[in-house]
Amino acid sequence: MTERAFSVTIDGETQVVHIRREGEEHLVRIGDSQERRARLDQVRGPLYALRLGERTIEVMLRRTGEETQMVVGGAACDAVVVDEARARLAKLAGASSVGTAKRELKAPMPGLVVKVLVQPGEATHKAQPLIVLQAMKMENELSLPHDGVVQHVGVEPGQTVEQGQVLVVLE
Structure with missing residues (x-):
């Protein structure tokens, strides 16, 4: 299957996340880490169940443009998710970083x-x-x-x- 890469910035720190679909699940790799099986299922509205390996976590997601507000385990944060190719182009075009407030x-x-x-x-x-x-x-x-x-x-x-x-x- 085709792998997609995204530039994800949370609190000023950017990581490249690689995602490859495999059946109903996805294989996710952050940076140079090992791939992990993941599945994201919508429960209702902005509430999702994120399964990482054998562990399931409740996640609330609200997306506005490139920015996504997340609540994971009661902790809220804002993330900016951009296709990695667009992030590289933006950097070359002079954007200081994609994913800052x-x-x-x-x-x-x-x-x-x-x-x-x-x-x-x-x-x-x-x-x-x-x-x-x-x-x-x-x-x-x-x-x-x-x-x-x-x-x-x-x-x-x-x-x-x-x-x-x-x-x-x-x-």
Whole structure:
């Protein structure tokens, strides 16, 4: 069967989770660990029964976009789950990390800011151009792979930026 990989970030720590379907169950491997048999069955609403090997755990899941709120054994946490290929592309495109509460658009290369297409407080959608950056005589529209609200714009038209410089921060 085909294996899929996901980048999962919880409390700022990211792990790659590999999942392969085998009949009614899945084989799950986190990072370089051994595969474990797993099955997730919906009980009702957001309540699920997660079976890992011989152990069953009640889990509550609420998904909004890429973010998933989880309650496991009474402990709540927020996770961001992104297809691993998308996570690698986002990193190359300048996102500081996929899976943080605040998402940063960083300059992928040195250049000149031609246009700032958003302002603080503005809602944005995934892949929406946020900044136009001129580099190597080409204009590049820069975006992030998720929705958000602009918290901060750190540049203005005509400004020269360095690779890795934060251009826009979304919440």
